Amino acid sequence: MKQAVMADPGKMEEGLAHEQGKEKHDGKVMGKKGAGAEDIIENEKEEKIELQQNLEQQPLVKQKTKRVATLDAFRGLTIVLMILVDDAGGAYARIDHSPWNGCTLADFVMPFFLFIVGVAIALALKKIPKINAAIKKICLRTLKLLFWGVLLQGGYSHAPNDLVYGVDMKQIRWCGILQRIALVYFIVALIETLTTKRRPTVLEPGHLSIFTAYRWQWIGGFVAFVIYMTTTYSLYVPDWSFVDDKGHRYTVKCGMRGHLGPACNAVGYVDREVWGINHLYSSPVWQRLKACTHSSPSSGPFREDAPSWCRGPFEPEGLLSSIMAILSGTIGIHYGHVLIHFKGHRERLKQWVSMALGLLIVAIILHFTDAIPINKQLYSFSYVCFTAGAAGIVFSGLYILIDVWGFRTPFLFLEWIGMNAMLVFVLGAQGILPAFFNGWYYESTNNTLVFWIQKHIFTNVWHSERLGTLLYVIFAEIVFYGVLSGILHKLGIYWKL
Numbered sequence: 001m002k003q004a005v006m007a008d009p010g011k012m013e014e015g016l017a018h019e020q021g022k023e024k025h026d027g028k029v030m031g032k033k034g035a036g037a038e039d040i041i042e043n044e045k046e047e048k049i050e051l052q053q054n055l056e057q058q059p060l061v062k063q064k065t066k067r068v069a070t071l072d073a074f075r076g077l078t079i080v081l082m083i084l085v086d087d088a089g090g091a092y093a094r095i096d097h098s099p100w101n102g103c104t105l106a107d108f109v110m111p112f113f114l115f116i117v118g119v120a121i122a123l124a125l126k127k128i129p130k131i132n133a134a135i136k137k138i139c140l141r142t143l144k145l146l147f148w149g150v151l152l153q154g155g156y157s158h159a160p161n162d163l164v165y166g167v168d169m170k171q172i173r174w175c176g177i178l179q180r181i182a183l184v185y186f187i188v189a190l191i192e193t194l195t196t197k198r199r200p201t202v203l204e205p206g207h208l209s210i211f212t213a214y215r216w217q218w219i220g221g222f223v224a225f226v227i228y229m230t231t232t233y234s235l236y237v238p239d240w241s242f243v244d245d246k247g248h249r250y251t252v253k254c255g256m257r258g259h260l261g262p263a264c265n266a267v268g269y270v271d272r273e274v275w276g277i278n279h280l281y282s283s284p285v286w287q288r289l290k291a292c293t294h295s296s297p298s299s300g301p302f303r304e305d306a307p308s309w310c311r312g313p314f315e316p317e318g319l320l321s322s323i324m325a326i327l328s329g330t331i332g333i334h335y336g337h338v339l340i341h342f343k344g345h346r347e348r349l350k351q352w353v354s355m356a357l358g359l360l361i362v363a364i365i366l367h368f369t370d371a372i373p374i375n376k377q378l379y380s381f382s383y384v385c386f387t388a389g390a391a392g393i394v395f396s397g398l399y400i401l402i403d404v405w406g407f408r409t410p411f412l413f414l415e416w417i418g419m420n421a422m423l424v425f426v427l428g429a430q431g432i433l434p435a436f437f438n439g440w441y442y443e444s445t446n447n448t449l450v451f452w453i454q455k456h457i458f459t460n461v462w463h464s465e466r467l468g469t470l471l472y473v474i475f476a477e478i479v480f481y482g483v484l485s486g487i488l489h490k491l492g493i494y495w496k497l
Contacts, residue, residue: 070402071119073411074395076418076485078112080478081105082429087477091469093298097316098376099288100262101367103386107376110177110317111328111387114184115395118332119339121189126340128196135193142186144497149178152430160431160450163439171278175271175317183322184329191220192333203341210351214337221330225381228324232378233258235266242277242312250308260378262286263309267378271318284314285377314377321379331359331388335395345404349396356392359385416485423488423495424481 085106089096095105128134151157153176155167195216203209211218234257241251254264262268262284271280287293292310293300302310338351363386366372372382401407408415417424427433434450441448453476459468488494 069408069415070395070399071116071123072418073398073402073414074112074418075116075421076414076416077394077398078109078116079417079421079424079429079481080414081112082109082425083477083481084473085109086429088470088473090299091466093288096288096297097285099285099297100377101373101375103374103376103383107383108387108390110180110376111325111384112391112394113177113181114325114328115332115335115388115391117181117185118188118329118334119336119395121185121192121329122333122336122340125189125192125196128193131193131196135190138186138189138193141497142182145178145182145185148426148497149176149182150174152426153177153179157430157432157435159435160433160438161435163435163445173281173315174275174279175281175315175319175322177317180317180322180325184326187220187224187326188217188329188333191217210334210337210341213341214334217330217333221327224323224326224330228320228379229381231270231320232260232266235269237264237266237269240269240272240277244311245282250311252307252309252312260373260375260380262289262314262377263307263312265378267318267320268314270320271315274319275315277313280313280315280318282313284312284316286310286314316377321377324379324381324384327381327384328388331355331384332391335392345399349400352392352396352399356389356396359389359392363389413482413486416489417482420485420488420494422497424485426495428477428481 085095085097085104089106097106098104125134150172154173155171156165158164195214198216200213203213236257237254237259239251239254241249243249252263256264257266259265287302287310288295288297288299289310290296292302292306294303295301334355335352338348342348342351363374363382363384366382366385367374372380374380374383374386376383398411402411437450438445438448454468454472458472458476459465462468462471
């Protein structure tokens with residue numbers, strides 16, 4: 001009879017559901033006022049306790065929604081940053097990727113994605129009823145990410161400007177953004193799944209208990225760190241040569257270990273040996289260095305005395321650097337574990353902010369002492385610490401604004417983009433939607449709707465190509481994809497792998 005009572009809590013509060021007491025005393029409650037009154041009071045107490053327990057569970061459901069909103073807003077912010085730096089970075093080189101050492105706005109995008117992947121894994125795999133089924137889902141999602149990564153960034157797509165498709169398999173690029181995300185996701189999610197039986201339901205007292213409770217996740221990150229550091233500083237890098245697109249052969253003199261410059265680092269050597277030099281990214285950002293061009297930090301023609309390596313290929317999302325990127329996902333999953341185990345805002349923020357500040361301090365010390373420079377192309381340890389610390393600060397800031405202070409409305413457009421991040425990444429960041437419109441041209445392939453809007457509405461009106469490009473990216477791309485994502489959200493349409 002308790003199930004019937006629980007199905008109608010309104011009747012419990014009105015005192016209309018005392019079936020259990022009536023059956024127990026079989027109509028004798030009225031005859032024995034003392035005993036009957038005690039039974040009725042006792043039943044009411046039990047029912048009120050059960051009702052209170054049910055009501056206490058409701059805020060937990062709302063809180064879960066808020067957590068996802070904060071994560072989606074952060075994911076949406078990262079997509080916005082990607083579109084901004086990719087499409088406006090050519091006009092404003094200071095926000096484009098750093099040519100080598102250092103960190104610009106563009107250099108935060110990839111580690112922010114990996115941080116988000118880690119947080120999402122912790123929330124998605126909080127409960128695993130069937131380990132084998134979870135592993136199959138992880139493998140399938142990894143394969144999907146690899147497929148889309150090779151398709152979009154392997155050279156098959158020439159969007160948005162070139163109206164052709166196809167790639168020479170002798171020059172296909174095997175690595176890319178989604179491929180790196182796939183590797184990090186696979187390793188971090190697999191460790192989280194296989195260690196599910198070792199997870200504590202309640203943390204032991206102590207500030208470090210959250211670390212010891214998930215020691216296997218940190219062991220995985222430490223193994224990745226050891227592999228990267230050992231290879232980077234101990235692997236011998238010999239001389240290497242390449243042929244440019246004009247058929248000229250160049251040779252780069254190396255013969256050293258532990259070099260962290262563009263020419264002779266172990267990160268590039270591993271990729272040349274594993275993938276082949278013809279399958280690497282052909283326009284690395286180091287071409288914007290002062291040693292390579294007088295236009296530095298912008299792109300420009302090579303100097304006459306430019307070193308040979310300036311014209312060489314380099315893979316920014318290569319194998320060894322992607323192994324180090326696993327540590328970014330490990331830090332992200334730690335933030336997700338804090339979100340799960342600590343229920344109060346103050347406790348969560350204390351854990352998040354303290355770790356973020358610690359990571360930033362470590363990164364700054366390593367960089368400015370020249371021990372390990374911050375370098376996105378090498379995905380150095382200081383770069384991992386600096387960007388993960390920044391991600392922790394931004395995530396905490398969004399959490400305060402959205403969850404603690406309740407300012408969710410101003411960030412809805414970021415949340416909408418974050419909920420359809422894959423769609424916006426494909427259509428916007430990879431230029432598939434502009435390429436579709438560019439396919440409908442008039443007389444010339446340069447006379448399309450996209451080029452017309454960019455030229456006549458933004459560049460000519462503001463009499464500045466740089467400012468016009470920036471405004472076009474903000475309003476014609478970011479705002480557009482925010483509105484599109486909002487419409488799709490209202491329609492319940494999402495693209496998830």
